[in-house]
Amino acid sequence: MELTFKELVKAIDGEVLLKNKKIFNNICTDTRKIVKDNIFLALKGDNFNGNKYVKDALEKGASIAIVDEVCFEPVEVKGTVIKVDNTYDALLSLAKYYREKLGVKVVGITGSTGKTSTKDLVAAFLSERYKVFKTKGNFNNHIGLPLMILSLDSSIEVAVLELGMSNLGEIHTLADCARPDIALITNIGLSHIENLKTRENILKAKLEITDFFNSDNKLIVNSEDEYLKNLSRENYELIKTGYGEGNKFFAKDIVLGESTTSFKLRDGDYEHEFTLPMVGAHNVLNALLGIAAAKTLGVTYDEMERGLKNIEATSMRLEFIKVNGFTVINDCYNASPDSMNAALDVLKNYKGKRKIAVLGTMRELGDESKEAHRAVGEYANDKADILVTTGEYVEDYKLGFNCGKFKNYSSKEEMINEIRTFIKKDDVILVKASRGAKFEDVVAKLKE
Template sequence: MQNSNIPHIIEIINEERVKKLELTFKELVKGLEGKVIVEGDNKSFNNICTDTRKIKNNNVFLALKGDNFNGNLYACEAINKGASIAIVDEIHFNKDEIQGTVIKVKNTYISLLKLAKFYREKLGIKVVGITGSTGKTSTKDLVSALLSYKYKVFKTKGNFNNHIGLPLMILSLDESIEVAVLEMGMSNPGEIHALADCARPDIAIITNIGLSHIENLKTKENILKAKMEITDFFTKDNVLIVNYEDEYLEKMKEESFKIIKTGYGGTCRFSAGNIILEEQTTSFILKDSNEKQEFTLPMIGTHNVLNALLGIAAARHLGVNYSEMKKGLKNIEATSMRLEVIKSNDMTIINDCYNASPDSMKAALDVLKNYKGGRKIAILGTMRELGDESSKAHRDTGEYAQDKADFLVTTGEFKEDYKIGFNKEQVKIYETKKDLIGDLCNFTKKDDVILVKASRGIRFEEIVNKLVN
């Protein structure tokens, strides 16, 4: 790898970046494990696109099929709009009416993963893979920043972390990228195995083992097993970095690959102490063997110290020194709606609407408690995918909020559980989110500090927008 003195983090949505894939047509067919069934005159291509509404000239159209859609039906339309190549797993056209090239594969989803794996191996870049129940996105942002002064870094956009998003992100790379930081999500066993096979991370990070997706996986032991699939293709040359403060991760022992432990304890390779919380920053002293370094994160919350330790461990393993890391932190591009502090209408809004789980709820409530201001108001909504643990998890969160919030506001399926757990008079319950939004002006006032948080699909950012506007 060649070092770069120019800080550079690339954050990409595939369709927005017209950058030619570093592949020949022959390599494209080989990577897909496909067969050319219609051969057009133009075999030039740039990006992969899965949506005919976003087709650009010389795109490769990949036809995906779901319960309520079938991209194979739009192969002709994609080529008529400018795509030079269509990849399909079903034929719904007459071959003589196609004015481009068509590659037939057995399954477009599987072929997408195979092509991305082929492409990643051809580029030969370093890959950092990140998984965990919570903190994946914040850790991704921190890892990318810590590496960014020394390397040209790519990080996945938002939550493009599944069997479609991750390979599309890999196919957004080019030869200028030195390190790719890839987030890997899951909801069922075997999913991270497929992503790890595609991305083949050199370094893997597991942030924690929480209740997210316990509805499908039933136990935390099963969640741990599923997260560990990120190491399924490891050899002695690979490294796993874990948060040793997690009760499941602390029990891990080295196998055929190296494990680096981070946390607060003295047994960790990288540990943190003397944490200082400010309104916009979090500072701590890092201990690395006998060396100590002071770090200041442009983020709030003690949980981000643990996330930063994971990133520091990865950066050190890739040869980044502490001076370079601190310079890189100045380039951090945090994902929106992650503990985003907004000052508006004489109030402070902590926008944490990106997602929610019991662990991230508690972390956000800790931030609320420590934030300077007037009344502390927690506006909390449903945490999804908790299965049989749902009612208890919402009650526990309400109880945890007792000494963190002066006032609890809630709506959604488990609003009564929040109220039972909070067990204080200062609580307001609404039947719908619309009712809550309509009443905001009646219970908020000057100098309030307001936390707004729920699972992504609940769209609590609508509450933030009303508070701000």
């Protein structure tokens, strides 16, 4: 972090209880990962209290500890201790202060699905002209997002940040911290409907990314989404992308390959052909959002095309693994109805003898869960020869899937023990479930 000690204290409105060291580098919230001169931020949850580990953190090399509860005797510690009202709030305030000090351009991305793939594409499109930072993994919540901002330095010109949420008000908080110059919304699906109850509320929550917008800001949306296509301009510029000519940027002549996806981009009368190093028609929509963002930041189409060579895709997102004479499509990072259908489309289009879909539970769907799993099973009918499932919605998958062989297991462990027994040469196996199901364990077994 490029901050002085004085700026640090000011940004978090802290009270210096002990002042021994004023040299610091990065924030750390886990004493197991402390390195010399870190700031240890003591977070507190239902089952843990970081304030109790201040002495340990300072002994391991941290120079400063930020606490909201004093659980030590002053004579026990040798570093600097700063007290705040709430360490979570302090983290957000510090990141907001730092983002404003750096003055970096921020592209914020939210949506029910496709955030990470869109983030990867945006970063690639920008990479030929700018030095770009992008959110690592799924660091997109009230802890992860500020930690990403605080890992920036003055050499970064554009930060591409994911903003995630599970309820109303959360993106508002993140948007206040990140203050995106440009915001992208991928779609409005069923993810988190368990908390938000309706897709209208999901739309409302996603639009919180514009809560601090003015006439200088731009919102870019996927107009193929039924909830985004009818958005009207507010106090900021609204840019729509999609397949139709009514969009500012639109795609035509899409060609789906086994390892690439090509399309022609139209921007008014101008046309440019792109070939994405990723599969699936859904990635065309993600790419259009990224192209619009890059164009807004002055990147040429030739630069965008060259930038695609720099793409660094997040792991477990449509990762193709050829092993033991068959192909595994590893898409274990997360799952929702929309992303399940998109992955099944990829399975259908991939060359192979038998198509096998290994699908687990989609979480956080609330009252929509049973119908959503049945619908995915139905969607799989002309995409998979065999549907393999486990989890609490096995019967709903089965209800929808009736055009192929259905195999279900009482547990993931039972599935792992038996899955290799029916896999044959030249099979293509899609493995996908919500993150908590940890279906990467299934992939690991297939790779043995």
